[in-house]
Amino acid sequence: MADAVKEKEVPPAVVEAEEENDDAEEDGVVDTPANGEGKKKKKKKKPKKKKVEQTEPPRVAITKLFPDGNYPEGELQEYKNDNAWRTTSEEMRYNERMAMEDPETTYASIRRAAEVHRQVRQYARKTIKPGMSMTEIANIIEDGTRALVEEDGMESGVGFPTGLSLNHCAAHYSPNSGDTIVLQHGDVMKVDFGVHVKGRIVDSAFTLTFEPTYDKLLEAVKDATNTGIREAGIDVRLGELGGYIQETMESYEVEADGKVYPVKAIQNLSGHTIIPYSIHGGKAGKSVPLIRTEDQTKMEEGEYFAIETFGSTGRGRVVENGEVSHYARAWDAPHVPLRLTSAKSLLKTINKNFGTLPFCRRYLDRLGESKYLLALNHLVAQGIVHDYPPLCDQIGSKTAQFEHTILLRPTRKEVVSRGEDY
Template sequence: MSATAAAPPPAPEIPAADADADDDANDVEDDAAPADGATGDAKKKKKKKKPKKKKPEQSDPPRIGLSKFFLDGVYPEGEIQHYKDDNAWRTTSEEKRYTEKLLNEDPETTYQNIRKGAEVHRLVRKHARKSIRVGMTLTEICENIEAGTRALAEGDGLEAGVGFPTGVNLNNCAAHFTPNAGDKTVLQMGDVLKVDIGVHIKGRILDSAFTLSWDPNYDNLIEAVKAATDTGVREAGIDVRLGELGGLIQETMESYEVEIGGKVYPVKPIKNLSGHTITPYQIHGGSTGKSVPLVKTADQTKMEEGDYFAIETFGSTGRGRTVENGDCSHYAQIYDAPKVQLRLTSAKSLLNTINKNFGTLPFCRRYLDRLGESKYLLALNHLVAQGIVSGYPPVYDQIGSKTAQFEHTILLRPTCKEVVSRGDDY
């Protein structure tokens, strides 16, 4: 998700512990036949086995909250990558390991909130990747994903739930499209679909995206962008300069080309899109957030310990630059918005709804519809005009081009880098 936002207003199947193991051992002793001639009390009555606890199973589609599977509140780590070069010492540093211990021993820490969001994301996208089919409407796709997110995250608001509107960006649309009410767009065989899913637990947002296509002509485009994201993830680390990281991403992506109808197209990184830091309730890390460019730049800003990054890359068969176009669907309240006197009663009411349900998390018009808001466009546009809410229209490369996206969220821990959103699929 490349939309900007600001801080809040003020399973897989998991085997249940087999508690009957000792009982089973006793049953073996009890079942043994008494010695010949033993009578009366010497003959022990066969002990009845207790029924074993049934292992919990996730539903299909996934709709059972994750706390039913992770009873201790401890969720799986993502992929661990060790720091390189001058930061290799962090892996064995006693000081850094002690810091990690403090961060990990409380189930309510930031780490556990982030990892729960990652586990929700993996399960939701696993179902999405097997269920999305040509002929589905984009609205169906989004609503299935969001229903799963709310159910697994066990929330539908500021405590937990959807981290931002599900992006379903087709073809030359690279980002920030989700259907508004009444949208009848149907997925077609030749489409390239980017699916951008956000989950949040107590404001800690997990941001990860993938691309689907049913036309093998675009396999190289998808592979180029996936490889570029993997490069960004692999080369990211404490003290890495953002402008140099962008150069490595660019080099990987530009090593690919796509042949369509006998014509060869180079895969270009989309220069005016980028990865970004994520802070609590702020998808773009607020005014002090850092950006991860997709091309080499002069930016000497360094990644730092504790930074939480969305490494996302976009590739295109077009010009490699996007412009805003079409109806806006994505919005977010601005954290440091000016205090202004709202003249519209409807705008005041809508702002109360936004504060109560989203804070500074991104939202879309479908979410307002879902809350029972109606005839709110005038009020919403007034909030945008007053600088209280920002709108983020869809962004497009040139007509006829195809774009692809992959994205992972990484945490720069004191001792290692954790790719929290990594799964078996990507």
């Protein structure tokens, strides 16, 4: 075996001189012993990290845009009247700080989902045009949502099927496979979609028109939603809140085809509480009516509400009508024997991929399910799965919707889904 080569010893003075020279190089100056002149050397700059920006169509995950996990806070509104003290209360502020310091907190999950919603709808609102099919529009929204939220089973994904209800249809329409409906210039379309992170759903909706005839209808409904948000708060009675919404909504009228139509709040639709993995608050969910009622139920601290309002130029009442697209496993699904093997298999797929989150037929198609209608209808008949047919006012009328989700924090309310657009 060869001996190891010994290192040549260097006098201490030379070592010190070399170290000083190294320091000088770091400072950008080098002394040259040969001529005694100092020669300046350009300091190498570290390349700056390129700021990550969103693409069009949106495909960059929100976690990449906010790598520190600090997602934008929603619009903050103070509580009114008897609850105004909460804003400055040390106890309430302490409770809020403790909740926010936990990276796994509700606030972080909701805000991440809300930022996904804002960025996806920003692109959708400027991209959706007459001549596009309903399926094409749904794909624009859902593909963007899945990419930005980094869809991961029950951890994060689409909150519920994209609603694209047209004209007299107010809610619960999403295109099934083979749908051939195309958006027309004169249509009034409700765009209602959701995003979830760890089961915390952000539910927000807007309405699109492409000519000015029904602008006042949209204005009425947006104003009513904002009224509901403004008047909502801890200890507010839901029946009274509905009265404020109705009063705002029905102060508007629409002129179309030479006739004047009063805007009516759709009396049998409502806003609702949202709990983890349940868009309508589970069995004990609360409803936010759109008209004044005798409901004395109060809003409570920590609750999470979808304030959504619907207005119509028709009778102001909807009925179920049309082909079903929306489904959801019942929150309290009964344990019953299933005689169809296909129904058992389909239920496993539903449990694994959706749990109690709403889904539609296109989502089953996407998972590779086929010829499942008989099994799906059997699950509905057994009460294990609920179906949600389209909800429609009278033919010829026009309906509109606006919606935000709000969080009743200890010190104030946060309109988590608020954006520059609405």
